[in-house]
Amino acid sequence: MLRRLPITARLAAATLLATVIYVACAAHAAQAQVRAYKVDDSASQVLDRLVPMHWDSPVPGPDPASHTVSGMVTVRVRLDVAPWRGRQGRIYMTLPPQPSGPITATWTTRGPLLPGSLRAGERQMVYAGPIDAALIEDTMRLQLHADGRRLGRNEQLDFSFEIEPGTP
Known part of the structure; x- marks a missing residue:
């Protein structure tokens, strides 16, 4: 499906996906750093x-x-x-x-x-x-x-x- 989109739309979709992955990883890392x-x-x-x-x-x-x-x-x-x-x-x-x-x-x-x-x-x-x-x-x-x-x-x-x- 990404192949049919114009290059700018593919780039925007890839950037959005990378942002979502980064936010999820950052949230997981922050949660893992909570120490008792x-x-x-x-x-x-x-x-x-x-x-x-x-x-x-x-x-x-x-x-x-x-x-x-x-x-x-x-x-x-x-x-x-x-x-x-x-x-x-x-x-x-x-x-x-x-x-x-x-x-x-x-x-x-x-x-x-x-x-x-x-x-x-x-x-x-x-x-x-x-x-x-x-x-x-x-x-x-x-x-x-x-x-x-x-x-x-x-x-x-x-x-x-x-x-x-x-x-x-």
């Missing part, structure tokens, strides 16, 4: 060190939901974001996969962090916007859900936070 960095949350404080888990169903049955246990914990989150002060960023909360199987955390917040939910092995955005201060503080109330048949007696959950700077 660990955020220091060592000043955070778990208010309930031991989280008592309770069966959601009084009698276990054939339904997998009848084997779910739940517990509640409150955490004063303090994120040291001083290295990214004055920039935009997205902050994510992460929970690595757990040996006892799937664990789900759902939380509410009282400050700048977003409420949300995540499963072990995932990450969830908890903040997007300008980093105006050296510290982001909030109180999270986490509701934890797990399979009571697989949960160990003393399980430790290692939530962490990471930031992708420069992304609004």
Whole structure:
């Protein structure tokens, strides 16, 4: 089809195609350059060190939901974001996969962090916007859900936070 067009139309079509390819490659490269960095949350404080888990169903049955246990914990989150002060960023909360199987955390917040939910092995955005201060503080109330048949007696959950700077 390009052979039947005049030379100027073919040149314009080739230029347009090259521009589209360049824009697509540039967008892909920009997306690939987004890096996540660990955020220091060592000043955070778990208010309930031991989280008592309770069966959601009084009698276990054939339904997998009848084997779910739940517990509640409150955490004063303090994120040291001083290295990214004055920039935009997205902050994510992460929970690595757990040996006892799937664990789900759902939380509410009282400050700048977003409420949300995540499963072990995932990450969830908890903040997007300008980093105006050296510290982001909030109180999270986490509701934890797990399979009571697989949960160990003393399980430790290692939530962490990471930031992708420069992304609004």
